[in-house]
Amino acid sequence: MRVLVTGAAGGVGQLLLPALAGEHDLRLTDLRAPERVGRAEVALGDLADPGFAERLCAGVDAIVHLAGNPRPGDDWDRLRGPNLQVPTGILAAAEQAGVRRVVLASSVHVLGGYHPPSARPAPGPIRDAWPPRPCCRYGATKVFGEAAARVYADSGAFSVVCLRLGGCRPVPPTRGWFDTWLGPADLGQAVRLALRADVRFGAYTVTSANTAALFDLGAARRDLGYAPGEDSETYRHSVPVGPSTMCRSGRD
Numbered sequence: 262m263r264v265l266v267t268g269a270a271g272g273v274g275q276l277l278l279p280a281l282a283g284e285h286d287l288r289l290t291d292l293r294a295p296e297r298v299g300r301a302e303v304a305l306g307d308l309a310d311p312g313f314a315e316r317l318c319a320g321v322d323a324i325v326h327l328a329g330n331p332r333p334g335d336d337w338d339r340l341r342g343p344n345l346q347v348p349t350g351i352l353a354a355a356e357q358a359g360v361r362r363v364v365l366a367s368s369v370h371v372l373g374g375y376h377p378p379s380a381r382p383a384p385g386p387i388r389d390a391w392p393p394r395p396c397c398r399y400g401a402t403k404v405f406g407e408a409a410a411r412v413y414a415d416s417g418a419f420s421v422v423c424l425r426l427g428g429c430r431p432v433p434p435t436r437g438w439f440d441t442w443l444g445p446a447d448l449g450q451a452v453r454l455a456l457r458a459d460v461r462f463g464a465y466t467v468t469s470a471n472t473a474a475l476f477d478l479g480a481a482r483r484d485l486g487y488a489p490g491e492d493s494e495t496y497r498h499s500v501p502v503g504p505s506t507m508c509r510s511g512r513d
């Protein structure tokens with residue numbers, strides 16, 4: 262499959278590329294040059310430019326859209342361009358180009374409002390079946406991205422898999438990451454599955470199989486065949502204590 266990866270020079274892109282390189286022909290794009298490109302084609306530019314986005318999408322079968330602002334603490338002024346304008350531009354360009362599948366990098370912050378157990382409609386881990394409840398402006402932009410993509414999936418333009426990614430790092434930086442950590446092997450597996458899953462539209466939380474899981478992975482296991490193999494618990498004795506990566510919501 263010919264796959265366009267946006268945001269390829271970012272943290273998630275750099276972790277992901279080795280997993281995609283052997284399986285797909287890659288076209289990589291970012292504002293700055295990515296590493297780990299292998300034999301991939303690279304096109305640098307600003308996705309906010311509609312003409313550039315259209316040229317990028319021409320001739321690709323699928324898009325893995327990672328480009329964006331990943332910072333949950335940021336305000337609207339920093340989020341509006343990368344997380345609202347850029348996704349709508351790439352979705353429109355994908356339709357124009359006849360792309361078949363879009364995999365969208367969403368976030369666990371889409372459901373972060375359920376972090377306090379008292380905010381949950383049922384006991385146990387947070388579930389994708391519950392309505393989005395973002396914990397921050399960043400999470401709200403990701404809800405918007407999922408909704409914008411759904412418009413295209415429902416109109417028949419292309420199919421969409423939104424991956425509500427946990428915290429992606431080679432190893433969890435502190436124990437505060439343990440309940441949402443998504444290791445590189447599981448990230449690679451999730452995106453490879455998302456590119457070929459028999460799904461018209463879906464939004465799935467993907468973390469590793471963490472002992473300290475905050476999120477239920479049942480939907481991704483059922484619809485994508487996701488079978489994570491990493492567990493943050495492995496690092497309990499090698500990383501320091503640290504605060505949770507989820508936003509404080511003022512309750513519990």
Ligand SMILES: NC(=O)c1ccc[n+]([C@@H]2O[C@H](COP(=O)([O-])OP(=O)(O)OC[C@H]3O[C@@H](n4cnc5c(N)ncnc54)[C@H](O)[C@@H]3O)[C@@H](O)[C@H]2O)c1
Pocket residue numbers: 267268269270271272273274290291292293306307308309326327328329330331332343347366367368369425426427428429430
């Ligand atoms: N890092 C995580 O743990 C994590 C967790 C959940 C979701 N996500 C999501 O995954 C995606 C990637 O996150 P990341 O951590 O790699 O972020 P990052 O900031 O490291 O990388 C994002 C990349 O997007 C590029 N970009 C931004 N605006 C652009 C534009 N207008 N045109 C072209 N390129 C542009 C940046 O140059 C950057 O290299 C984001 O959408 C983020 O919200 C990340």
